[in-house]
Amino acid sequence: MTAIVDKNYAAYAANDLEGILATLAEDYTVLPFGGAPWVTSREGARKIYARHLVDYPMARTQVLGRIDLGKVTIKREHSEPAEGSKAPTVDVMMIYTVRDGLIARCESITRAGDEEAAVGVIAAQLDAYNVQDLDAHVACFAEDVVIADLNGAENLHGITDYRARYQGVFEQFPANHAHLDQRLACGNVVVDHERVRRSPDSEPFEVLAIYTVRDGKIARVDFVK
Structure with a gap:
């Protein structure tokens, strides 16, 4: 059920923006866990992923842990920005929800608190x-x-x-x-x-x-x- 998440990451590693977008539902939503959406469409995600491919190449992202159950995949990641990028280091947990074979929702949790x-x-x-x-x-x-x-x-x-x-x-x-x-x-x-x-x-x-x-x-x- 969550193989589409692997396909998404493979496209990201290949620097394939269209391949990434092909793994997303038309109403793909990106949001902080428990917060208001940042993005509510596949096309709206294009700009985000295009920027991330430049700032956070997969070679500089370490997956620290992963859990899969049913339609949900959760990944714990640490990403260093590309050489020369002014983007910050990112310590994050991502919750992916799959619907009808595509990623419908991505919720992010940043490292805050004890x-x-x-x-x-x-x-x-x-x-x-x-x-x-x-x-x-x-x-x-x-x-x-x-x-x-x-x-x-x-x-x-x-x-x-x-x-x-x-x-x-x-x-x-x-x-x-x-x-x-x-x-x-x-x-x-x-x-x-x-x-x-x-x-x-x-x-x-x-x-x-x-x-x-x-x-x-x-x-x-x-x-x-």
Whole structure:
């Protein structure tokens, strides 16, 4: 499903602007994660990619990590500008969403905030989740926490509703366990690729949890299932 992302990167490496554009949906949207769109069309992306091909050649971009699940690919990257370019060094995480075989959406996360602290609170909530310590788990989340589907509906608001939901999960599935397959972090955003079993003999299911940390607490979780 996400092979189109590889095709996009191959075209970028080949300095093939038309090849890059061919991997994008007509309504291709570029935006900061959680922010307003910068670009809302394939043709609108032309100028951005033409500039990036000059300022950030693929040979100077290092992919630090990658997670794929369903229609979503997330890459953690570090890019140095081309020799002579005045563009800044870029430390970023990119979330690509594929629709009908083309890249429909690219969301960027720049490195801002205390990354070590963000990873720490995510690790703490997962540890508490796996030993069914409801108080310790809930303590990692903000009073106004929001739970949502990535680019979809917000389906939970506030710590009271969050506690009630996970009290129910722990009661219904006392052997519930989430195995961490991979973790990527960029500033105050942490992405966990988890494999969850409701019981030791049940079939696992995969999920991406995109955590946004604010003031030392998890303020938002966007799920990909």
